Amino acid sequence: MATNAPKKDVVIVGLGWTGSILAMELCEEGLEVLALERGDDRDTVPDFKYPEVADELKYGVRYGFMQKPRNSTLTVRRTLEETALPYRMLGSFLPGDGVGGAGIHWNGHNWRPMVEELRLRSYVEESFGADIIPEDMTIQDWGVDYDELEPYFDRFEKVAGIAGQAGNINGKIVEGGNPFEAPRSGDFPMPPLPQTVDAMMFADAARKMGYHPFPRPAANASQAYTNPYGMQLGPCNFCGFCERFGCLNYSKSSPQTCVLAALKRKSNFSYKVNSEVLKVELAPDGKTATGVTYVTAEGEEVFQPADLVILAAYQLHNVHLMLLSGIGQPYDPATGEGVTGKNYAYQMNGGTSLFFKDIEFNPFVGAGSNGMVIDDFAINQIDFGKEGFIGGSYISSGTTNGQPIRSMRLPPGTPSWGTAWKQATKEWYGHSMSIGSHGSNMAYRDTYLDLDPTYKDRHGRPLMRMTFNWKPNDIRMTQFMKTKIEPIAESMSPDIMQSSYKSEGAMYDVRPYQTTHNVGGAIMGTDPKTSALNRYLQSWDVHNVFVMGATAFPQNLQYNPTGMVGGLAYWSANAIRKDYLPNPRPLV
Amino acid sequence: MSTRDHSTTRRGFLQSAAAGVAVSAMTHPAMAQKQPPVALEEYSPTYFTAEEWTFILAATARLIPSEGDGPGATETRVPVFIDLQLAGDFGNAADWYMEGPHVPDAPAQFGYQSPLTPAEVYRAGIAEFDEWCRQNHNAPFAELDAATQDAALTALQKGDIKLASTQGASFFGLLLQNTKEGYFADPLYGGNHGMAAWVHIGFPGARASYLEWVGIDKPYPLGPVSISGERA
Ligand SMILES: Cc1cc2nc3c(=O)[nH]c(=O)nc-3n(C[C@H](O)[C@H](O)[C@H](O)COP(=O)(O)OP(=O)(O)OC[C@H]3O[C@@H](n4cnc5c(N)ncnc54)[C@H](O)[C@@H]3O)c2cc1C
Ligand code: SF4
Numbered sequence: 001m002a003t004n005a006p007k008k009d010v011v012i013v014g015l016g017w018t019g020s021i022l023a024m025e026l027c028e029e030g031l032e033v034l035a036l037e038r039g040d041d042r043d044t045v046p047d048f049k050y051p052e053v054a055d056e057l058k059y060g061v062r063y064g065f066m067q068k069p070r071n072s073t074l075t076v077r078r079t080l081e082e083t084a085l086p087y088r089m090l091g092s093f094l095p096g097d098g099v100g101g102a103g104i105h106w107n108g109h110n111w112r113p114m115v116e117e118l119r120l121r122s123y124v125e126e127s128f129g130a131d132i133i134p135e136d137m138t139i140q141d142w143g144v145d146y147d148e149l150e151p152y153f154d155r156f157e158k159v160a161g162i163a164g165q166a167g168n169i170n171g172k173i174v175e176g177g178n179p180f181e182a183p184r185s186g187d188f189p190m191p192p193l194p195q196t197v198d199a200m201m202f203a204d205a206a207r208k209m210g211y212h213p214f215p216r217p218a219a220n221a222s223q224a225y226t227n228p229y230g231m232q233l234g235p236c237n238f239c240g241f242c243e244r245f246g247c248l249n250y251s252k253s254s255p256q257t258c259v260l261a262a263l264k265r266k267s268n269f270s271y272k273v274n275s276e277v278l279k280v281e282l283a284p285d286g287k288t289a290t291g292v293t294y295v296t297a298e299g300e301e302v303f304q305p306a307d308l309v310i311l312a313a314y315q316l317h318n319v320h321l322m323l324l325s326g327i328g329q330p331y332d333p334a335t336g337e338g339v340t341g342k343n344y345a346y347q348m349n350g351g352t353s354l355f356f357k358d359i360e361f362n363p364f365v366g367a368g369s370n371g372m373v374i375d376d377f378a379i380n381q382i383d384f385g386k387e388g389f390i391g392g393s394y395i396s397s398g399t400t401n402g403q404p405i406r407s408m409r410l411p412p413g414t415p416s417w418g419t420a421w422k423q424a425t426k427e428w429y430g431h432s433m434s435i436g437s438h439g440s441n442m443a444y445r446d447t448y449l450d451l452d453p454t455y456k457d458r459h460g461r462p463l464m465r466m467t468f469n470w471k472p473n474d475i476r477m478t479q480f481m482k483t484k485i486e487p488i489a490e491s492m493s494p495d496i497m498q499s500s501y502k503s504e505g506a507m508y509d510v511r512p513y514q515t516t517h518n519v520g521g522a523i524m525g526t527d528p529k530t531s532a533l534n535r536y537l538q539s540w541d542v543h544n545v546f547v548m549g550a551t552a553f554p555q556n557l558q559y560n561p562t563g564m565v566g567g568l569a570y571w572s573a574n575a576i577r578k579d580y581l582p583n584p585r586p587l588v
Numbered sequence: 589m590s591t592r593d594h595s596t597t598r599r600g601f602l603q604s605a606a607a608g609v610a611v612s613a614m615t616h617p618a619m620a621q622k623q624p625p626v627a628l629e630e631y632s633p634t635y636f637t638a639e640e641w642t643f644i645l646a647a648t649a650r651l652i653p654s655e656g657d658g659p660g661a662t663e664t665r666v667p668v669f670i671d672l673q674l675a676g677d678f679g680n681a682a683d684w685y686m687e688g689p690h691v692p693d694a695p696a697q698f699g700y701q702s703p704l705t706p707a708e709v710y711r712a713g714i715a716e717f718d719e720w721c722r723q724n725h726n727a728p729f730a731e732l733d734a735a736t737q738d739a740a741l742t743a744l745q746k747g748d749i750k751l752a753s754t755q756g757a758s759f760f761g762l763l764l765q766n767t768k769e770g771y772f773a774d775p776l777y778g779g780n781h782g783m784a785a786w787v788h789i790g791f792p793g794a795r796a797s798y799l800e801w802v803g804i805d806k807p808y809p810l811g812p813v814s815i816s817g818e819r820a
Contacts, residue, residue: 051815054794057773061680069685077697085698088685196803239796248796360805364791365798404772404791416745417764418657418738422788426658429789455687509697 002293008034011292011306013321016101017562018548019312020255020263021159024229025573026308029581031335032033035259035269035506036294036306038072038276040315041382048246056403060244063090067097074316075452077272078469078508080333086455086463092509093516094244094566095314095409098256099273102314102516103562107243107368107400108252110221112153112567113560115146115182116380117440120390120555123176128385129568132231134473136445138336139390140554143526143535144458149567152574154185156566157443159255160562161225161233162189164217178214179201180375183326184497190222193236194399196370196432197361200396203372211374216396217563218369240401243311252368252587277304278459280309280325280545288544289327295459307584308544308576315550319449319521320464327542328522328532333446333467335359339540341450343443343520344468345556346508348391350478354494355411361430363402371398375494377484379440379558389476392558393439395485402430409434412498435489437481437501441474449521470506478502517561519553526588534588536575537568542584546572634675634712635707639728641712644670646730650737651767658788659781661767669770669779670763679707679817689708702757713759716751717744774815783820788814 009031012019023033042065047053058064067090068071075084084127093540096102116123119141124133126141133139166187192215195203203213214525220242223235236251250257263269274297281290281303291305319341322328327338375381379392399406406424409432414424452465489497525531528540533552539545548569550561557564593788613698633641644667654660661667674681690703704712718728729740743749744760751759770779772786774794780786785791793812801808809820 024771026778050796051813051817054796055776055815056767057777061769061773063683068683070681071684073685078697083691085694085701086685086687088700088807089681089683091699095630172743192798194799196802197805200803204755233800237796238798240795240798270611360807362793362798362801362804362808364808365801365804370802402791404786404789408772410767417651417741417767422652422658422660423656425789429791506697510699511697 005304006292007304007305008032009306010034010308010310011036011304012312014038014311014312014316015099015255015271015455016053016096016312017103017255018096018565019101019310021566021569022310022312022548022573023269024259024263025570025577027263027269030268031575033269034211034306035271036275036304037099037271037273039273041247041273042099042104042256044246044248044250048248050248052267053245053248054239054241056241058403059105060403061405063094063244064243064361065096066090066100070456073318073457074464074466075455075528076321076466076468076510078467078510084452089468091511094513095316095516095566099260099271100246101524103254104246104358105244106219106562107212109252109369109560110157110160110219111421111557111563112182112184112562113146113557113559114180114378114380117557118142118144118146118149119480122467124384124390128383130479131324132385137390137473138284138443138445140343140523140525140530142554143524143531144571145566150183150185152570153446153563153567155570156563159227159229160219160566161190161227161258162217162253163190163222164432165192165215165336168216177211178373178375180378180381188217193218193220193367193370195220195372198366199363199370199372199398201433202427202435203486205281205488206372206374206487209425209488209491211376213372213374216371216373216398218367219302219562220367220369221251221253222476227258229259231258231262233257235499236367238365238367238370238502240364241364241401242366242405267292272582277313277321278324278461280311282325282542284327286326287542288543306336306537308546310546310548315518315521316464318547318549318551319375322522322532322547323378323449323451323464326462327539327545329580330450331448333424333448339528340521341448341528342532343522343554344447344449344466344518345441345443345520345553346468347515347517348393348439348441348470348474348478348502349437349514349557350481350499352482352497353409353432353434354489354492355430356434357495359431359552361399361433363407363430366399366401368400371396387476387480389480390471391440391441392479393437393477394480394558395437395481397433397435397437399433402473404429411496425455431498435485437478437485438476438558439477439481440541441556443520443555444473448572452541469508470502472504475502475504475506481582494588501563502588515560517550517556519556519561520551523554524552525554534586537572538580538587539588544584546576548572591680606615606672623803625665626730628665631668633671635671635679636674639647640714641667641671643718644732645665646737647763648767650741651764655740659784661771663781663782664771664779666767667685667772667778668674669773670777673706673766673769679705690755700757702755704755704757706762707764709754709757713751713763716753717749717759720749730819747783757763775818776815776818783812783814783818787820
């Protein structure tokens with residue numbers, strides 16, 4: 001039996017990036033806000049402090065900061081015919097756990113989407129004709145345009161403190177930035193980071209081929225910075241322990257460095273850790289939520305009543321909670337009907353490694369978002385009709401770390417053990433670089449999320465089941481990128497080169513890390529028959545539930561998601577503040 | 589005032605108490621370094637039986653041999669690392685989802701699907717592989733000559749020797765991965781003794797501050813430091 005807690009105006013599920021932002025924005029309305037976080041409390045000191053955090057084994061290899069599958073996981077299958085099996089140990093993606101969420105251990109590549117990506121189906125139909133869209137591809141428009149979101153991207157970039165070089169300010173192309181990016185209303189809050197040897201070599205080679213290299217937009221501070229909440233960042237020292245680690249230097253943008261200390265000073269904010277939300281409780285008519293039920297570390301179940309429920313539990317957990325709580329009709333791949341679980345997508349990446357005997361790359365000199373990029377093969381630069389696929393990638397080179405257990409790049413053909421392996425580690429450590437493509441991934445009729453029929457979590461609830469596989473369209477896209485990257489790499493005359501791109505027939509493999517850019521499952525849109533959320537991230541069916549995160553993406557961008565996730569969080573927060581609170585109702 | 593569910597001071601205390609325990613346990617290898625550490629043959633393993641320990645000493649010495657440039661698994665005390673890892677959370681699959689039903693023969697792309705923990709995989713794998721060596725070469729692995737050992741490990745890696753007892757888990761895969769971890773991890777965990785593997789490749793360890801070195805393509809001048817403050 002659950003005990004009842006005193007009512008709050010707002011309950012927020014998860015205290016990562018989006019939970020912190022929504023808590024701050026809603027506290028500014030004077031509301032009583034409670035955030036429930038399933039994991040531990042975390043702060044720069046003591047959790048990320050030097051030297052303890054510079055521990056590759058504990059955090060990089062054993063995933064010290066991430067979700068423990070024993071506590072929370074899902075099952076995976078590639079096709080409707082397969083039986084899904086549990087994701088028993090982490091590999092392909094690494095969901096966060098604890099205060100700050102994945103926002104503590106991301107790399108901080110912070111992107112805005114392209115104008116065309118937000119109205120992808122319309123763009124494809126208008127430019128190339130509806131008939132180029134494969135029959136099973138279920139891409140949609142987002143229901144919100146870039147121009148409407150621009151002020152909110154700007155807001156997130158100022159709060160997070162992004163370092164970069166603008167390429168397009170109000171339509172005026174700026175030398176040194178990304179000429180293909182959507183227009184921004186102003187510069188980045190900070191100038192770009194300095195660049196490592198590999199990034200500069202790549203940029204030179206790309207420039208010589210007529211491409212347009214620019215510095216990667218970085219959530220790693222390039223100088224001292226104070227954000228609109230009064231939070232302070234210091235310049236990144238290229239510590240080489242960024243992705244998978246909390247920042248030891250107050251340099252990486254995270255809920256801790258950018259929001260939480262300011263939020264904790266607000267008297268109308270409170271939070272509880274080790275409090276896992278099990279379910280959103282609905283009123284008998286199913287049209288509103290009454291609050292959430294959570295379980296404490298001691299195993300006690302508590303019902304937390306609230307007028308407004310914000311799901312900010314990361315893409316996967318938002319969808320799982322919606323499925324378990326009966327929010328939105330579950331998606332059925334046989335009929336294409338239903339919305340909750342629909343259009344799960346991922347990220348299509350590839351890369352070429354280059355080995356240079358005589359160049360010292362010093363790979364331990366690395367920052368999460370270091371690197372130079374070209375967007376000459378972005379979504380808005382490709383003739384989909386001619387090339388035979390829908391999508392695009394950005395192409396980049398840079399060094400995040402030289403940690404030797406995980407980042408020991410050796411030439412093809414090197415034995416995996418023995419004296420030859422040992423010799424190769426000496427000869428080649430620090431003598432290679434890579435050029436990678438980071439690309440879009442479309443959604444399909446049979447890439448989706450539902451509840452697993454067999455496997456249960458520690459609370460006895462069904463695990464979520466992911467059905468996902470690589471599709472020919474996206475494989476053609478990544479093969480196209482290979483034909484663009486290899487000539488750049490060859491022009492740099494490496495001693496040895498090796499490419500790795502998915503090819504025809506590739507099946508999704510949960511073992512190697514790919515990205516934690518899981519998207520979709522409760523997508524936003526303009527029609528309640530084809531989307532779970534309206535354009536303000538409000539559930540069509542349960543109007544006092546708003547769902548944050550990449551959950552809302554109808555298909556994946558070619559970019560890392562968090563710039564979009566942060567922008568959408570501010571866009572939704574604004575709609576709640578200006579429009580919903582004065583008159584709670586379906587906003588569309 | 590924001591409310592926190594547990595008092596900050598209490599949490600602070602618990603954390604520092606936990607850290608205290610961890611630090612004294614963890615600095616042990618570093619302190620031991622001042623007095624030479626106990627020889628691997630005399631080390632009393634936490635997880636392994638004596639017979640298993642003999643196997644681990646022999647197998648890791650082939651995976652990262654002492655011959656050639658740079659230290660081997662033996663000099664860097666990789667076996668100690670593996671023993672301690674198997675005795676702890678990793679060995680017990682403490683973080684992994686281990687509920688059934690298990691489908692050990694699922695395609696490899698589904699990831700780990702064995703019902704066994706890593707510690708159990710080692711126990712089963714060593715016994716069965718040693719038995720294979722006895723049947724085919726009349727002696728356990730540790731007593732074979734180096735060339736025969738290498739051939740047996742290669743056959744195991746390639747799947748020419750199939751171990752039924754590990755129920756779908758790759759014993760060789762775990763052993764090789766853990767051997768490399770022990771070679772390159774911070775010495776806190778018992779391997780990478782004297783940071784010799786970091787010196788071998790030129791990794792500065794836990795220095796974690798390089799702003800003045802960004803974009804410079806010359807050899808980095810400083811040797812490694814470890815989390816407990818060792819220098820080499
Ligand atoms: C290794 C790694 C590298 C990344 N690099 C990049 C990058 O370079 N660029 C980029 O754009 N993105 C990157 N990301 C993704 C980025 O971290 C996420 O997009 C971002 O953190 C999402 O914010 P969120 O608020 O949706 O989720 P999170 O920030 O993950 O927060 C969700 C929180 O909810 C909690 N929670 C979950 N379920 C429950 C429950 N039932 N009850 C209570 N609490 C719950 C979780 O514990 C977590 O703290 C990376 C992610 C990882 C893991
Ligand atoms: S690389 Fe920079 S931003 Fe990243 S953790 Fe290190 S100091 Fe922080």
